[in-house]
Amino acid sequence: MxxxxxxxxxxxxxxxxxxxxxxxxxxxxxxxxxxxxxxxxxxxxxxxxxxxxxxxxxxxxxxxxxxxxxxxxxxxxxxxxxxxxxxxxxxxxxxxxxxxxxxxxxxxxxxxxxxxxxxxxxxxxxxxxxxxxxxxxxxxxxxxxxxxxxxxxxxxxxDLRLIGPLGCGFLTGAGTVVNGLKPEIGDSMIVFGTGAVGLGALMTAKIEGCSTIIAVDIHDSRLEIAKELGATHTINSRTEDLAARVGEITGGLGVNFSIDTTGVAAVMKAAIDVLAVGGITAPVAVTPNSIEIHTVLDLVFANRSIKGILMGDSVPQLEIPKLIGFYKAGQFxxxxxxxxxxxxxxxxxxxxxxxxxxxxxxxxxxxxxxxxxxxxx
Ligand SMILES: NC(=O)c1ccc[n+]([C@@H]2O[C@H](COP(=O)([O-])OP(=O)(O)OC[C@H]3O[C@@H](n4cnc5c(N)ncnc54)[C@H](O)[C@@H]3O)[C@@H](O)[C@H]2O)c1
Ligand SMILES: [Zn+2]
Ligand SMILES: [Zn+2]
Structure with a gap:
């Protein structure tokens, strides 16, 4: 045909x-x-x-x-x-x-x-x-x-006019949190980039009970939406000092989990630098950029790790109906x-x-x- x-x-x-x-x-x-x-x-x-x-x-x-x-x-x-x-x-x-x-x-x-x-x-x-x-x-x-x-x-x-994006962007954001990073109640999470993937992650961090959820972007309009969807703090990294703000918010401890959706090299590195001891970062952007890390100083001495996560490590047939359920309940x-x-x-x-x-x-x-x-x- x-x-x-x-x-x-x-x-x-x-x-x-x-x-x-x-x-x-x-x-x-x-x-x-x-x-x-x-x-x-x-x-x-x-x-x-x-x-x-x-x-x-x-x-x-x-x-x-x-x-x-x-x-x-x-x-x-x-x-x-x-x-x-x-x-x-x-x-x-x-x-x-x-x-x-x-x-x-x-x-x-x-x-x-x-x-x-x-x-x-x-x-x-x-x-x-x-x-x-x-x-x-x-x-x-x-x-x-x-x-x-x-x-x-x-x-x-x-309504099929609405739910197609559950097949990738929002699934990736949600799955990165539930299947990839697996925070526990009361953990902290920072999301760099508040597009579909970042905001999907943010709404899911809230559902999973993260108590500190920080959204970072360079557009205030996106940060406003992030706040409405559950961010407890927002940082415009173009106009604010990221490290200082994260220090302030976490009492100097850093965050348990970070997700980079920007693919910008400096941001992917910052997503490691803001981690607490034992923290995990997930760089999920599809980007030609890469970063250099000092394995001992950036990772080993603080028991930190970097985790690659594709499509939120999700089983779409299991996760998408759950996301529709959270959407109907007003949580996604x-x-x-x-x-x-x-x-x-x-x-x-x-x-x-x-x-x-x-x-x-x-x-x-x-x-x-x-x-x-x-x-x-
Ligand atoms: N790993 C996977 O399985 C998977 C699946 C789907 C999408 N992706 C990738 O995830 C990424 C995000 O997708 P999306 O649809 O949410 O994209 P998007 O463009 O909507 O979101 C990116 C956000 O990052 C922000 N940003 C850009 N530069 C920044 C900076 N220097 N500091 C802070 N914020 C900055 C932008 O303002 C934007 O809000 C893309 O690279 C996409 O290809 C990966
Ligand atoms: Zn996609
Ligand atoms: Zn297979």
Whole structure:
């Protein structure tokens, strides 16, 4: 079938609307009609070449839609099901079997190679040029083909226009706290960068009972929102002395956990420097930058550690329904961070995310979905 997709043809090129050919559904795959998709900073990292990816490509990995066809081997999903799409994993390696599918041995191949494991492509141009898919998902398209392991079934009453971003950004933030850092009640947490990932982490730190939650950003408007969502303290690191403020807030002890979502080298280093004895930092940004550390002074003498955490070390099928539950209970108000755009406004939506104007852009791809109901926020 023919689909309309936003294609990135070269590094730093814009999203271009093109008609592509979608292949047939294989036995473990489903055809999904995309209703809406969030834009995550990782899409932008690929578009601008901060992370290597074979182009041309259809990006997008925070999709939500409706299943229109299922492959012969697909279990537990049927035509008409409402689904949120997350990442793909093999399901049988030791990491998958022990509940850590984002550590799947095939994760890079399944999510970042652009092709299926058999080398075939999901999308092709009219002249036969293969077009890469991303995360086995590629949600910046009217229809896409998704592996059954990417799928998270949601209730028929869930509004698919809102919940796509639970598949990556907010899942990453929340999972980094619950699965990665695992604070105990009364612990302290500092989050650098209050975008979708940072604010997802912050709301979760509150749910988990952290008593001191510090949000750091360079935009006061974002820090205001952080405060409303549960930050006990905010620091504008452009205008305030970070180390002095953290010292003041923690009585000179430092914080138990830090998360960097900025990817800025100096900030990733600061996220180590503010740690208390025994503290753990999670640098989760997708960034070409790296830092130098003094293993003895920065880590050993204070029993500190650095922990890499992919996709919040989450099992999307378990965590996303929990996040929807917290949202319904008013504890995970990610809807406050969302701005809707039409599909053809994708370049504008992406630019608004870069400039800081919009925290989480969502593209409405199927304008007919619940057209008689107002947008959910
Ligand atoms: N590890 C993973 O599995 C995973 C998953 C999803 C996203 N990510 C990555 O996480 C990062 C955050 O994603 P996001 O969607 O929240 O991005 P975002 O751009 O919305 O948020 C980043 C925030 O950092 C702030 N910031 C920038 N420079 C700063 C500085 N010097 N000091 C303090 N704050 C600063 C910005 O103002 C912004 O609010 C991205 O790099 C993204 O690619 C990682
Ligand atoms: Zn993402
Ligand atoms: Zn696996």
């Amino acid at each position: 023919k689909v309309i997709a936003a294609v990135v043809n070269k590094v730093n090129g814009p999203y271009e609307m093109e008609a592509l050919q979608l292949s047939e559904v294989q036995q473990d795959e489903v055809l999904v009609k995309i209703v809406a998709s969030g834009i995550c900073h990782s899409d932008e990292a690929l578009r601008v070449g901060d992370a290597e990816f074979p182009l041309p490509a259809v990006l997008g990995h925070e999709g939500a839609g409706i299943i229109e066809k299922v492959g012969s081997n697909v279990k537990n999903f049927a035509v008409g099901d409402q689904v949120v799409l997350s990442y793909n994993y093999c399901g049988t390696c030791p990491s998958c079997r022990t509940g850590h599918p984002s550590s799947c041995k095939d994760w890079p191949m399944l999510n970042m190679s652009g092709m299926r494991p058999d080398g075939s492509s999901v999308f092709t141009k009219e002249d036969g040029t293969p077009v890469s898919n991303f995360f086995t998902q590629s949600s910046f398209a009217t229809h896409t083909i998704v592996h059954q392991n990417n799928l998270v079934k949601v209730d028929p009453d869930a 108000s990610f809807d406050r961070l969302v701005q809707f755009y039409s599909f053809d406004q994708i370049n504008e939506a992406s630019a608004d995310s870069n400039s800081g104007k919009t925290i989480k852009p969502i593209l409405i791809i199927d304008e007919t979905y619940r057209a008689d109901e107002p947008l959910p926020v």
